[in-house]
Amino acid sequence: MRTITRCLIAGLWVLGAALPAAANDIVIHAGTLLDGLAEAPRHQVSILIRDDKILSVESGFATPAGAQIIDLSNATVMPGFIDCHVHISSQLPSRTNATEYWLTHSDIDRALDAALFVRQMLQQGFTSARDVGGGDETVAIRNAIADGKIAGPRLWVSLEPLGPTAGHGDPRNGLDRGLSHPGWDQGIVNSPDEARLRVREHKARGADLIKLMPSGGIASTGDDPHRQLMTNEEMAAAVETAHSLGLKVAAHIYPAQAIENAVRAGVDSVEHGSFATTQTFALMKAHGTYLVPTLTVYELYYAAARDHPELLTPGTAAKELANDSLPKKNLPLAVKSGVKIAYGTDIGQGDHGQEFGLMIANGMTPSQALFAATRNAADLLGAPDRIGSVQAGRYADLVATAGNPLEHPEQFQQIA
Numbered sequence: 001m002r003t004i005t006r007c008l009i010a011g012l013w014v015l016g017a018a019l020p021a022a023a024n025d026i027v028i029h030a031g032t033l034l035d036g037l038a039e040a041p042r043h044q045v046s047i048l049i050r051d052d053k054i055l056s057v058e059s060g061f062a063t064p065a066g067a068q069i070i071d072l073s074n075a076t077v078m079p080g081f082i083d084c085h086v087h088i089s090s091q092l093p094s095r096t097n098a099t100e101y102w103l104t105h106s107d108i109d110r111a112l113d114a115a116l117f118v119r120q121m122l123q124q125g126f127t128s129a130r131d132v133g134g135g136d137e138t139v140a141i142r143n144a145i146a147d148g149k150i151a152g153p154r155l156w157v158s159l160e161p162l163g164p165t166a167g168h169g170d171p172r173n174g175l176d177r178g179l180s181h182p183g184w185d186q187g188i189v190n191s192p193d194e195a196r197l198r199v200r201e202h203k204a205r206g207a208d209l210i211k212l213m214p215s216g217g218i219a220s221t222g223d224d225p226h227r228q229l230m231t232n233e234e235m236a237a238a239v240e241t242a243h244s245l246g247l248k249v250a251a252h253i254y255p256a257q258a259i260e261n262a263v264r265a266g267v268d269s270v271e272h273g274s275f276a277t278t279q280t281f282a283l284m285k286a287h288g289t290y291l292v293p294t295l296t297v298y299e300l301y302y303a304a305a306r307d308h309p310e311l312l313t314p315g316t317a318a319k320e321l322a323n324d325s326l327p328k329k330n331l332p333l334a335v336k337s338g339v340k341i342a343y344g345t346d347i348g349q350g351d352h353g354q355e356f357g358l359m360i361a362n363g364m365t366p367s368q369a370l371f372a373a374t375r376n377a378a379d380l381l382g383a384p385d386r387i388g389s390v391q392a393g394r395y396a397d398l399v400a401t402a403g404n405p406l407e408h409p410e411q412f413q414q415i416a
């Protein structure tokens with residue numbers, strides 16, 4: 001996989017004699033183009049790039065005088081991939097348990113870990129990502145990438161997930177209540193008024209979107225993934241306030257009834273959605289709500305629970321083993337329902353391309369998986385005019401791989 005972004009390319013290109021020379025112009029000769037718009041591949045295409053944007057996409061191999069030509073005539077070019085559910089400062093569960101990591105790493109340690117993990121993400125072909133649940137370090141990393149200080153995907157960040165005391169977003173749950181960290185309180189909401197206040201605080205601190213934890217979760221001590229823990233009124237207040245500020249809302253939810261309540265409250269995406277039913281997906285489809293299935297995290301945690309439960313947060317291995325195979329079993333139902341699906345792994349460190357294989361092994365076509373990671377993801381982020389497709393006006397966030405990944409999906413993970 002070759003990743004081409006504004007960080008990695010520079011050159012000079014002149015479009016024939018008709019246009020004046022412009023610095024930093026480039027033409028890419030793509031043997032095959034999967035543009036993120038049409039299902040059918042295009043062959044022998046020139047992608048003309050000026051500065052960091054795509055100027056045009058033309059049939060045939062144009063060779064304008066003075067242009068820097070990038071020859072990918074033996075490769076397949078695609079829009080840069082987008083991971084809509086990451087935690088940029090999280091280590092893999094096979095390295096250490098999350099509670100231990102929290103207690104042994106400062107905000108600065110987490111920022112430095114994140115700087116490493118986002119660079120690895122970019123090298124895997126992910127040119128944009130949505131972080132749904134970090135602290136101020138995620139804002140700092142987003143800004144550093146945007147300013148060109150470090151390499152990484154364009155980031156949209158949510159700050160701490162909003163949820164109740166003793167919920168999936170309460171890091172104190174199950175710990176000695178004497179332990180404290182300022183960030184542990186910044187997502188706690190126990191009333192509609194607190195939900196409004198938190199959303200506004202997160203906006204002021206630099207959040208691009210809001211993350212809710214309406215139900216319990218799995219990789220956390222002391223809460224139950226089968227229960228709705230936020231009230232409908234709290235969800236509605238959070239969503240209304242977020243939308244009034246131009247922020248979208250992602251919601252971690254498992255039970256069908258809680259998903260349906262959150263969809264009616266107006267959330268923009270359901271993360272995980274493990275216990276959704278046909279009726280739930282029909283409601284999501286009617287409201288245009290995205291599903292982000294995050295199969296990768298379940299794959300990793302299931303293996304950890306089976307082989308190394310000591311590496312998981314206390315008391316969570318049994319929850320993992322009981323629930324982590326459900327999202328895979330449920331994906332064919334989601335696909336059949338026609339609900340919109342966006343790509344998300346729920347990891348920071350690690351292989352973000354793994355979700356392609358899991359989606360394809362569990363009911364999606366390679367083309368559907370690619371759309372989930374490109375145009376659908378861009379739509380969920382609210383940025384289809386900037387990313388997610390290869391067409392004029394979009395950022396030149398492009399990846400290339402040998403062969404055709406629609407025929408050989410392992411190519412989605414092939415790094416040059």
Ligand SMILES: [Zn+2]
Pocket residue numbers: 085086087132133346
């Ligand atoms: Zn997550």
